Amino acid sequence: MASSILHSQSPILQHSAAVFAFFPALVGAVGLFFPRLVLAGAFEFEMPASPKDQKLVDSLMRLFCVRDLFLGGVALAAWYNEDQKTLGAIMLLGAGVVFTDGAVNKHQTGRGAWKHWTFVPVMAGIGAGLLGWLDGLVAA
Template sequence: MAFQNSPLLMNVGLVVSVLPIGLGSLALFNPHYMFTKMFEFPLPASKADQAVALNNMRSFGIRDIFMGGACLGAWYKGDKEFLGYLLLLGAGAATVDGFAQKGAVGHGQWTKHWMFVPLMAGLGAALMGLI
C-alpha cells in the first residue's frame, strides 16, 4: 500500500517521539512541578516520603526520555517496523500510566495519558503494516 510506504508516517513518528523526551526532561529536572502540577498528585507530608515521591518522578522522567530516544533511533535508522513496534509499546505505557493517574487522583487519565493511545497505536500499527 502507498500509505504504508509514505515518508509522512515516519515523520509523524519523529514528532510523536519528541513529546516523551520533553515531558521526561521536565520530570527529570523539575520533578516537583510534574508531580504536583502536571499530574496533580498530592505531595506526601513527610520529607522522607516527599524524597521518595520526587525521585520516583525522576525515574518516570528517564523512562520517558529512553522511550522517546529509542523511537528517535529507529526513525534515524529508517526502521519503520521497529519504530512502529516501539510506538505500540509506548501506547501500552500510556495506557498503564492513565490507570495510575486515575487511581492516584481520580481524574486526568484522558487528557494526560489516554488521548495519546489511539495516535500511538494507530501510527505504530500503520508503520508495522498491520493496517
C-alpha cells in the same frame, strides 16, 4: 490521498512518530530537573507533607522520567535510522505505556486519565501503519 498516508512506507507516518517521540523525551528531560512539576502537571498527584516522603517522591519521579527519556530516545533512534518496523513496534508499546499512565492517574486521583488516553489511539494507529497492518486498506 488519505490512503497513501496509511501505507507503511509513508514518510508522514514516520515523521508523525518522531513528533510523538518528542513528548516523552521532553517530559523526561524536564522531570529530571523539576520532578514536582511533572508530578503536579502530568499526573495531578499531591506532594506528601513530610520531607522524607517528598525526597522519595522526587526520586521516584526521576526514575519515571528516565523511562520517558528512554522511550522518546529509542523512538527517535529508530526514526533516525529509518527502521519503520522497529519504530512501529515502539509506537505500539508506547501506546501501552501511555494507557497505563492514564489508568494509574485515574486510580490515584480519580481523574486525569484522558490527559494520557487521548494519545493511545493515535500512537496505536501510527504503530499499526508503520508495521504494515494498514497496507491492505490502501487502494491499489
